[in-house]
Amino acid sequence: MAQPIRFELLRRDGHSQARRGRLTTPHGVIETPVFMPVGTQATVKTMAPWELKEIGAGIILSNTYHLHLRPGEQLIDRAGGLHGFMNWDGAVLTDSGGFQVFSLADLRKITDDGVSFRSHLDGSSHSFTPESVMAIENALGADIIMAFDECPPYPATRAYVETSLRRTVDWAQRCKASHQRPEEQGLFGIVQGGEFLDLRKEAALRLIDLDFPGYAIGGLSVGEPKPLMYDILAYTTPWLPVDKPRYLMGVGSPDDLFEGVERGVDMFDCVLPTRIARNGTVLTSEGKRVMKNARYSDDFLPLDPDCDCRVCKTFSRAYIRHLIKADEVLGIRLTSYHNVYFMLDLMKRIRQSIEADRFLGYKQEFYERYGYNEK
């Protein structure tokens, strides 16, 4: 059977688990490690698809939970899937709603068959099962789709995590069995297991037995301390196939990208750049800057003098601060554009550092300037 997703491992770092790879999808070739901007409701907030294209975004994430509730997968299917609906010709990845049901919906009830919940929008009743979620993701038409899983809260008891891990593996098998478009959409399994390393190993090995074209690592960045997240990651990735992509869900900030790449992760997604942009906070090579701060009121430098994005080549900190203070929509458009560019450009520099066998050196260099002094 033709596989829609193919991963080539191009180079392994000699001093860490960092890898340089290439992910071929029906909507383009993605260089890894890759950062995926989040387009929850079929838009990366405030950005047009041609802006995403011009800053080099190759793949974006959209959320099954949100799009099922509004406008509904039937409409999107009639529009030609997410690609047609958004008029985005790059790659798309959809998650399976497992995380959103637990973090957004009300009155949830979970059984081995699936989850029933009430919409956070209007309180209407819904239920997700592996089969129904596959039908939704098949209709949305993303190039990479996630199996329906349960993301346990943190902290959670071992008994809870064990039950949910086994349910998640069972659901992954049911997703694979009911996936209607396996030649067009690559289905990834999601490794759960909480903070219990033996359960992480069990989850990984049982999903590998089901043989997926890629593996997501879920259940992280849910409130656990970062050192714990990194330790769980370092333990889990070596159990996954070296020739398949590893996707760390919902992560992360600039330091998380370095720490994840160092521990063998190839794909990342995070709302951070667009979320903080809406508050007027921007990412720069010298750390975050809160543009509402009075110190920028007559600062005519660009947001980041080292950034080559159109915003940094065109506008000053003083002008952008004025727009944010005046609640002018252009303000958050400019901060969002710059922040997504920053994350994509950072990941490009990380890829180049792996190619040049200087990943750890670049990490140290970045941390010293950004302000996470490792010393």
Ligand SMILES: CNc1nc2cc(C(N)=O)ccc2[nH]1
């Ligand atoms: C922002 N943190 C985050 N953790 C996540 C875990 C999952 C998951 N399915 O375990 C999905 C999205 C996630 N986002």
